[in-house]
Amino acid sequence: MTLEQELRGALERGELYPTYQPIVDLSTGELDGYETLMRWRHPTLGLISPLRFVPIAEETGLIVDAGAWLLREAATQLATWRAERGPGDRPLHISVNISVRQLRDRELVAIVRDVLDETGLPPDALWLEITESGVMEDLETALATLDELRGLGVTLAVDDFGTGYSSLSYLNRLPVGIVKLDRSFVSEVGEQGANESIVRAVLAMAGALDLKVVAEGVETDVQRDWLRDQGCDLGQGWLYGKPVPASEIG
Ligand code: G
Ligand code: G
Numbered sequence: 135m136t137l138e139q140e141l142r143g144a145l146e147r148g149e150l151y152p153t154y155q156p157i158v159d160l161s162t163g164e165l166d167g168y169e170t171l172m173r174w175r176h177p178t179l180g181l182i183s184p185l186r187f188v189p190i191a192e193e194t195g196l197i198v199d200a201g202a203w204l205l206r207e208a209a210t211q212l213a214t215w216r217a218e219r220g221p222g223d224r225p226l227h228i229s230v231n232i233s234v235r236q237l238r239d240r241e242l243v244a245i246v247r248d249v250l251d252e253t254g255l256p257p258d259a260l261w262l263e264i265t266e267s268g269v270m271e272d273l274e275t276a277l278a279t280l281d282e283l284r285g286l287g288v289t290l291a292v293d294d295f296g297t298g299y300s301s302l303s304y305l306n307r308l309p310v311g312i313v314k315l316d317r318s319f320v321s322e323v324g325e326q327g328a329n330e331s332i333v334r335a336v337l338a339m340a341g342a343l344d345l346k347v348v349a350e351g352v353e354t355d356v357q358r359d360w361l362r363d364q365g366c367d368l369g370q371g372w373l374y375g376k377p378v379p380a381s382e383i384g
């Protein structure tokens with residue numbers, strides 16, 4: 135069997151599962167929420183990297199059903215976590231990746247609406263991450279869908295920011311509230327000869343457009359301190375935790 139054939143049955147066989155990686159307030163160290171990342175454990179092949187199976191899921195369209203399932207799982211999990219927290223605790227969000235294939239699916243807006251209804255989550259606690267390249271492939275269609283999603287009150291985030299076109303005018307046209315700075319930029323900050331001016335420029339641009347920035351791939355104290363001092367709001371990376379199943383989160 136090819137990997138594609140194996141993947142076709144993976145969802146029904148219960149081989150896919152969500153993991154959650156913390157997203158933290160860089161100034162206070164408080165938990166702000168989690169990004170949901172899909173994993174596939176095949177009974178004989180073992181853990182298969184999303185770098186391998188997500189592209190296959192996208193090409194075959196399997197990502198539409200798998201993504202909807204993951205979204206529902208993640209939102210349900212967040213509702214549980216929120217219910218367990220005290221009234222004084224910071225309300226957590228959940229972030230879910232939405233591939234371009236899902237963005238083109240006519241059902242997406244209805245699926246998101248249903249998930250919000252079912253879980254009773256405040257819509258802004260649900261963050262949907264879209265990539266620049268995905269949006270740019272078909273800007274007008276993507277914009278229409280993003281406007282509808284925004285109309286539901288969910289929070290939209292641009293993932294892997296800085297790796298694509300990243301123009302100011304395009305960012306201003308998207309109804310997004312969050313920019314996720316790609317880890318290729320984050321990995322350099324605080325080191326000699328690093329191209330820190332790009333990160334400063336992104337932070338300045340985000341500030342001007344009133345967007346929050348999440349730095350991805352924060353691995354060291356030096357990176358955290360530098361990013362915080364430059365006014366970056368949130369961070370995500372191995373410094374705070376790797377993606378793990380909900381059962382491993384207290
Ligand atoms: O979790 P990890 O860093 O190994 O993920 C590798 C790639 O797979 C990343 O680009 C990530 O965005 C993608 N990915 C992981 N989970 C999902 C998912 O649920 N949906 C989509 N569309 N992509 C995912
Ligand atoms: O493309 P996206 O940003 O959705 O995927 C996030 C990917 O980054 C996941 O595969 C996740 O495992 C990985 N990741 C998360 N934190 C770190 C980190 O601190 N360092 C590195 N190298 N990868 C990370």
Ligand code: MN
Pocket residue numbers: 169231263293
């Ligand atoms: Mn992401």
Ligand code: NA
Pocket residue numbers: 293294295314316317350
């Ligand atoms: Na990313």
